[in-house]
Amino acid sequence: MGHYVIIGGGGFLGAHIISTLQKNEFDRRIIVVDPTPRKFETVQVDEKLVTYWKVDSKILNQVLPGACAVFHLAAIGHTGACAGNKKLVHDFNVLGTEQLLEKCREHGVRRFIFASSVAVSFVGEPLYNVSEDEKLPDPRKYLNHYSASKAEAEQLVLSQSTEKFKTVCLRFRAIYGAEDPNVTEKVANLIRRGLFIGMMSVHGREPISAASSAVNCAQSFYLADQMLQQKGVLSKFDLAILATDNTYSIERARRELEYSPAPCQMPEAAEYYKKLKDVRNTPFFSQTFLIFLVVITLSIFLAFIFPQYK
Known part of the structure; x- marks a missing residue:
């Protein structure tokens, strides 16, 4: 059966992935590779079944043998100190993904799930019900290095898919919820201050x-x-994606993954931030x-x- 490995799984999304796996009667071992894993009060995780590893040069050779699947969440985003460094973003998001794919094949991993982003389709112009089958924009039109790197990495991941090593790319947009330190906390900061x-x-x-x-x-x-x-408060990309109509189809996920979205979690997120005496930072x-x-x-x-x- 094997275990799961979540690269960059020590954050908000990773915690929810672990919780979801465990809620669905998943009792196999989960290995999280992340330099700074966090704990979240609002996410239920059985820590007895989770092992956290810090990042080093030999880590993949230690955690990948026997793994049945890898979730790749790690990336340099569109904000932060490194976001403006084109080479660093490309090296981490694209070359790092390429090296991880090679290691997965080397150790016989069967499945590779890549966390992509709707940023691969967005260049600051209105979008309506965009599907994954539509052609990607000219790379020169992207609003930041993150978007361009995600598009390139996504194409790389999909090109490596075979019968013995199946790959999938999932495009996310503005992941939110109680204790999310990025999108939701920014909005809470703006509302409360x-x-x-x-x-x-x-x-x-x-x-x-x-x-x-x-x-x-x-x-x-x-x-x-x-x-x-x-x-x-907001980057150029943040402002553009918030102020410009852009919607994306989930029909392919419904059809191929039997995806059925849960009810909106915004009320729970709002209640969490209302209970805080103050907003951090x-x-x-x-x-x-x-x-x-x-x-x-x-x-x-x-x-x-x-x-x-x-």
Whole structure:
């Protein structure tokens, strides 16, 4: 029967994969290869059946013998310190996948499931009900190195499929849920620290008035300068994929994998973040609030100087 190996399975998606396997009466051993595995309060995992390995140069020769299937989740994403390094992204996402495929064949692994992304189809233009059978865009049109690397890796994975070594690519989009540190937490941050319509103060802070003190004006310029030195809330790709219509068909997954989507998990995710006293890694002054503060300050200043525009 063999065991399962999940490369890069120490994160949010990996935890849910393990939980799903175990919920479906899967009692075989699962090996997770990940340098920094996390625990999630909202995901039920039987740790007795899971072994976590740190990454090193010999790890694949130790974990792949006897494996029946490999789930490949590891990748450099479209955000973070490494996302802008084209060579590093390509080496990790494409060449790393190629080396993993070779090792899987060498050790007789029968199945290889690759975590791809709808980013392979998206170039900033509206998309409607896109299927996996449609031709991929010109690589030069991708909005980031991640998208291009995923497209190349996906084609590589599919080209290696044989009767003895079957490969599958699954395209995901904006994986969300309670404790997701990427998409869901970003949205929660924006909601909880987002755009203010107004603010009242009872305990001594200076209220918004018909004029602004020089101290407050200077502070708003300083805070705005600090904000501009920080990384954006959303990347170009994040903003484009959120603001542009793009939908994808799941008919092939229904037909070939007998996939039946579970009910929307957004209510559970919303309840999780509502219970948190605060959202992690969020500064006291949100970026949107700083922008709002600068706009209000300038508006009041102009109204004070040019009263006819009040």
